[in-house]
Amino acid sequence: MPHDTTITTPRSGRTTVDSSVVAKATSAHRKRRATVWAIRLALVAGWLVSWELTATYWIDPFFYSKPSAVWQRLVEWFTVGTSQGSIWEQIEVTLQEAVLGFALGALAGVVLGILLGRSRLLAEICAPFIKAANAVPRIVLAALFVLWFGLGMTSKVATAFVLVFFAVFFNAFQGAREVDRNLVNNARVLGASRLRVLTSIVVPSATSWILASLHIAFGFALIGAVVGEFTGASKGLGLLINRSQNMYDAPGIYAGMIVITVIALLAEWLLSVLEKRLLRWRPQAGGTEVRV
Amino acid sequence: MTPDPVIELRNATKRFRASSGGVHTAVRDLTMTVRGGAFVAVVGPTGCGKSTTLSLVSGLEPPSEGVVLVRGEEVFCIPPGVGYMFQNDAVLPWRSVLDNVASGPRYRGSSRAEARDRARVWVERVGLAGFEGYYPHQLSGGMRKRVALAQTLVNEPEILLMDEPFSALDVQTRSLMQDELLRLWAGSDAAVVFVTHDLEEAIALADRVVVMTASPATVKASFDVALPRPRNVEEIRMTDEFLFVYREIWDSLREEVNRAREEASHRAA
Numbered sequence: 001m002p003h004d005t006t007i008t009t010p011r012s013g014r015t016t017v018d019s020s021v022v023a024k025a026t027s028a029h030r031k032r033r034a035t036v037w038a039i040r041l042a043l044v045a046g047w048l049v050s051w052e053l054t055a056t057y058w059i060d061p062f063f064y065s066k067p068s069a070v071w072q073r074l075v076e077w078f079t080v081g082t083s084q085g086s087i088w089e090q091i092e093v094t095l096q097e098a099v100l101g102f103a104l105g106a107l108a109g110v111v112l113g114i115l116l117g118r119s120r121l122l123a124e125i126c127a128p129f130i131k132a133a134n135a136v137p138r139i140v141l142a143a144l145f146v147l148w149f150g151l152g153m154t155s156k157v158a159t160a161f162v163l164v165f166f167a168v169f170f171n172a173f174q175g176a177r178e179v180d181r182n183l184v185n186n187a188r189v190l191g192a193s194r195l196r197v198l199t200s201i202v203v204p205s206a207t208s209w210i211l212a213s214l215h216i217a218f219g220f221a222l223i224g225a226v227v228g229e230f231t232g233a234s235k236g237l238g239l240l241i242n243r244s245q246n247m248y249d250a251p252g253i254y255a256g257m258i259v260i261t262v263i264a265l266l267a268e269w270l271l272s273v274l275e276k277r278l279l280r281w282r283p284q285a286g287g288t289e290v291r292v
Numbered sequence: 293m294t295p296d297p298v299i300e301l302r303n304a305t306k307r308f309r310a311s312s313g314g315v316h317t318a319v320r321d322l323t324m325t326v327r328g329g330a331f332v333a334v335v336g337p338t339g340c341g342k343s344t345t346l347s348l349v350s351g352l353e354p355p356s357e358g359v360v361l362v363r364g365e366e367v368f369c370i371p372p373g374v375g376y377m378f379q380n381d382a383v384l385p386w387r388s389v390l391d392n393v394a395s396g397p398r399y400r401g402s403s404r405a406e407a408r409d410r411a412r413v414w415v416e417r418v419g420l421a422g423f424e425g426y427y428p429h430q431l432s433g434g435m436r437k438r439v440a441l442a443q444t445l446v447n448e449p450e451i452l453l454m455d456e457p458f459s460a461l462d463v464q465t466r467s468l469m470q471d472e473l474l475r476l477w478a479g480s481d482a483a484v485v486f487v488t489h490d491l492e493e494a495i496a497l498a499d500r501v502v503v504m505t506a507s508p509a510t511v512k513a514s515f516d517v518a519l520p521r522p523r524n525v526e527e528i529r530m531t532d533e534f535l536f537v538y539r540e541i542w543d544s545l546r547e548e549v550n551r552a553r554e555e556a557s558h559r560a561a
């Protein structure tokens with residue numbers, strides 16, 4: 001076709017909004033955030049103080065512990081070290097297991113989910129097996145894995161893997177299934193091969209589904225690693241909690257929980273950053289933008 | 293213009309499994325040819341099977357019976373050189389306007405830079421210059437249609453299937469796009485099959501208007517439109533010849549539209 005003409009439609013100029021309006025909206029937004037944070041902090045403070053008071057005057061702090069004791073244990077862990085050695089070493093071990101299990105489980109889940117999501121025959125054949133495997137109480141597998149793989153890292157990675165795999169698999173499967181047929185047909189007519197349809201249409205379509213599952217999945221990976229360590233290990237946060245339990249050290253259990261929670265929150269934040277980057281094309285759900 | 297038919301449907305029938313469990317015949321015994329370089333408009337009542345006909349030609353759906361030939365060869369998969377602008381938006385929400393338009397060349401093996409260069413020309417040509425970096429959700433419905441048009445045309449198809457491409461556009465943009473389509477088509481030897489609800493649009497653009505029957509679709513009648521070219525879509529509407537052709541075709545189409553309406557009300561009752 002010749003390249004000689006151009007349609008010119010009147011394009012509405014993007015009007016620039018008055019800067020004072022923007023400034024006003026920004027300051028209102030900031031104020032709101034400050035209020036939200038103030039209320040959150042007040043809630044946490046109220047909870048901690050009431051716990052401290054009840055544990056001091058009414059309930060037995062031996063079983064229920066209290067914030068000041070937990071704090072003391074945390075300080076001790078990070079300055080002196082734990083009964084199992086440096087706290088950083090425990091964190092490192094648990095994190096390694098979780099991240100490895102997460103990466104392998106997510107990869108396997110995504111690949112298999114998309115494969116089965118796009119192949120009806122394969123999906124039909126595998127459906128009952130997957131349903132059965134999903135129904136197995138997977139936490140119990142942790143005990144089996146310790147028998148199979150020993151006390152080392154492998155058994156924990158395996159536990160994390162099975163927990164992550166199913167969470168990611170089902171989402172990737174659903175995501176790959178719900179791809180708009182229209183988009184696939186359009187790509188095929190435009191000249192895409194089967195592989196290109198998969199990489200340029202199916203995978204991006206399923207991305208929001210997959211990313212949603214990854215948030216939960218990292219939590220599962222941590223649980224898998226900790227439960228694995230709890231069941232039998234030579235190092236790690238799960239072991240630390242296990243030892244605390246054996247020594248009736250309630251503050252130690254709480255302290256372990258707090259460390260794990262902080263790790264999970266950090267991972268969650270990292271995943272949110274990744275999600276935001278990958279899903280830039282999506283309309284903003286509101287809230288993060290300054291409303292003018 | 294090549295005299296051989298580039299598209300040929302011989303007694304093509306397409307049946308779908310209906311959701312009620314029965315079989316729904318969307319297209320029955322359809323025979324139709326389109327010559328190289330021709331501009332054929334297809335009109336018919338809603339739901340009669342126009343989109344289905346295009347999907348047979350594009351190779352996306354196989355016919356249940358009969359044969360579909362493109363350039364003399366039976367269609368088994370998507371024939372090369374076919375462009376298809378779908379009735380529903382098919383732009384990729386995760387790609388910017390420029391990358392959406394560059395999709396075709398990318399799929400066909402161009403480098404990223406080359407594909408983008410070609411895309412930029414077409415983005416400009418459909419009047420979207422300045423919006424290259426926008427994502428589809430930031431565009432109006434009409435702008436998305438134009439992205440789809442550029443996406444199809446950038447491949448420079450020899451056979452262009454268009455399924456109500458301009459129905460979502462406002463009146464002014466629509467006549468601009470119609471004129472532009474005619475200009476682009478005149479400079480190429482592409483054959484166009486243009487499905488529309490709008491009989492005026494059909495006559496203003498096409499050499500031949502095919503009227504389809506109410507469901508299941510088959511060709512009811514075919515009318516040659518001997519209006520002179522080059523045409524200006526806005527002006528040609530006012531001419532006596534246009535009105536004459538319009539009346540003739542509308543008489544034929546009206547029966548089918550009424551029949552489709554009656555059937556629909558029967559089904560609803």
Ligand SMILES: Nc1ncnc2c1ncn2[C@@H]1O[C@H](COP(=O)(O)OP(=O)(O)OP(=O)(O)O)[C@@H](O)[C@H]1O
Nearest residue numbers: 308309316318337338339340341342343344345379
């Ligand atoms: N994939 C499908 N499965 C089942 N039925 C289908 C399918 N595609 C189309 N049909 C049926 O075939 C008939 C014709 O559909 P088609 O989309 O071709 O109509 P159309 O003429 O393009 O209508 P419109 O003008 O409203 O776009 C409809 O009754 C529709 O329900």
Ligand SMILES: [Mg+2]
Nearest residue numbers: 342343379455
């Ligand atoms: Mg249609």
